[in-house]
Amino acid sequence: MSAELIIETSSLVKRFGRAKALDGLDLHVTEGEVHGFLGPNGAGKSTTIRVLLGLMKATAGTARVFGLDPWSQSVTINRDIAYVPGDVSLWPNLTGGEAIDLLTSLRGGADAQRRAQLIEEFEFDPRKKARTYSKGNRQKVALIAAFARQAQLYILDEPSSGLDPLMESVFRRQIERARHDGATVLLSSHILSEVEQLCDRVTIIRAGVAVESGTLADLRHLSRTSFRVSGVADTSALQSIDGVHDVCQVGDTVECEVDAGAIPAVLTELAAQGASAVTAAPASLESLFLRHYSTAQ
């Protein structure tokens, strides 16, 4: 890879007593990309992020952010980071506006115009005391604080889980803007459509280990394609091809899942049998996700 690595962890291990939250995690995020960080609850996403922010010390392995060690140089690193936690907790007696100003000031001060614009776009009332805000509104505080000042790296931990669809689209626009400005984004999520729309590359993490990493195209390559064909008489021939799964016949149509490597063989067979209609759809991230999660059990 020619582009510079903004985040790099290798064989990262984090133990809490006997439990291993991270078990040799490798994560590479290059400059300028929006990187999806996918995994089920408890997979170690938030722990990884806390290590990257210097809040927790890795038990073993190395982590580098901007080429620096986050544990010893978090102050330098965090100057260029904007962070939105998954569960935003605010100071009950501060108003939303005061919390935004505090957080941006600690990073060096907000761009006043952008702050005002974000407050308007997110339809946020900054004058209320934080204890009266709902989950979504607390998340808006963290999002506005993060985007109101330009950062080199945005670390977002399930940032839109409390937002309604309208606000989610505001959020997406901000990610696009950050990407346009050349910033790097690490977006932890389990909302697949969001990752599919926003991310250039994805790392899937399960039980503290990265199980897949690559562009969406790469991952789809690893995954299966769904076929729906008509006019095929002999399904047993299809079934006998290595890499064809879940063949089922509904009336005139046959459906099956095909591994990437088996696609040429399937096409040859379909041509030989004189199929009258073929629909092939790339596997959604959903099915990719399900495949990895289900093997976890």
Add this chain to the structure above:
Amino acid sequence: MRAVMLLLAAQARRDRWVLSIWIGGIGLLGLAVGGAITTSFAIEAERASIVALFVTNPAFLFLRGLPDGLSIGAVAFLQGFSFTAVLAALMSTFLVVRHTRADEELGRAELLCSTPLRRNAELRATIILGFLANASLVVVVAAGYTVGGLPFGGSIVAALAVGSVGLFFVGVAAVVVQALPTGRGSNGVAAALVGVAYLVRGIGDALGTPNAQLTQVTPSWISWLSPIGWGQATRPYSEPMLTPLLLLLAGFAVLAGTALVLRSRRDLDSSLVSDRAGASTARFGGRSVLGLAWRLQRATLLGWCVGVVVLGAIAGGLGPVVAQALQDNPSLSALIGNLVPGVTADIVDIFTAALLGIGGVLAAAAGVQAVLRLRTEEAEGRAELVLATPVSRVRWVSATLIVSGASVLAVCTTLGLATGVAIAQSSADMTAIARFTSAALAHAPAAVVFVAVTALVFAVLPRLTIALGWGLLVIGLVIGQFGELLQLPQWLQDVSPFHHSSAVPVEDLDVVAVLILLGITGVVAVAAIVLVRRRDITA
């Protein structure tokens, strides 16, 4: 009713350790005081002299309560009751707030209210839990006093008085939580009301009239305005009287009933006092870590300062009244001369110095409370937000330590000024202001030790910060207030920083002790700042 019982079981289970510690601790204190009086004051002449010391010194009457004869039980009751009653009251208010307003604020109550329960079911369960906790307290305290060697019958009455005061404050807190929007605010107001009950009783007792033999003091009517005064009026070890307890029980019933009605009529999350809209942008002070630490402590500190202004005004206003009373009674003045030979100190000074000592404990409490914010910030995830910005942990912890130290100084100074102004006003002696302000500040070095030690606990054992922070302060307070009475070994008494404070203006300022206390504070605070960098920020 079955649902209420289920809630009660859940609340009791959640509280099983907290309440065991409270009840066991208060029982142990009863055992210790009873045992100490039985062994150290076995001879009646010794008891007569200590009782005479109380009768002649309104400061003791104010702090401890009323002498009620020379029996062993009466002397133990005099030494221990008001303090024990305050502990029972605080146990009760914290219990109620924890299960009602605090849960409501955190959104747990919403989950419960969505089930087919009556709106006030949770409050009912909490009131029953408060009743059971105080009933257990009666049993344990009665056992403690009896095992300590006090007469059985009187011990039962004394324990009933403690438990009834506790129960009364279950009712008080149940009403307070209906009025305030937050658990923190409710805890503050309910605890302040406990303080008011203690102060009112103190004023009434200090203005009481002694009998001719100097074995007994009849309180002024003011003591009858305080529930703790009612508990004391049972006089368990002389002429036991249960009627004042009926007053406490009736008060509890009325308050609890009011709270239940208020709860069943109000919306979830609503309160009498509610939030107004605030600023949409932060002012300059709200844009830094130090500003944040200050902002978080501001309102609480104001509460502490108002509290000590009241205390100082009482101390300063009461002193001259007491001195006048003594002047009018030559036999009393002669007795003081005999009891404390060589002490030529002004009676007003003795009285005031004792109160300023209490002020030192309050200042430490204000400082410790400010440090404990660090842990709450961490546990509730806000530390993460701050530390994910280019703010180092050193800066984060230091900012809070600065605000905590300033809180200690503010509480001491305020108390000293209030006392001095009150005395200056009645005696037309303007030097009193400077004299008592510096006297109050003499207690600050001991108080800041607690601030630093709490910070160290936070750095090393974060999960125990809140328990140990308050626990160490209570231990320091008990050693300071009861150490000599319980004849604790000298080294143990020396461990308490308060033991090294100078009771200015009665004593001279011990400069070496001040320097040592400040040195310890500095070393411990630096250790805390260094060690906090080595651990994970955890929830």
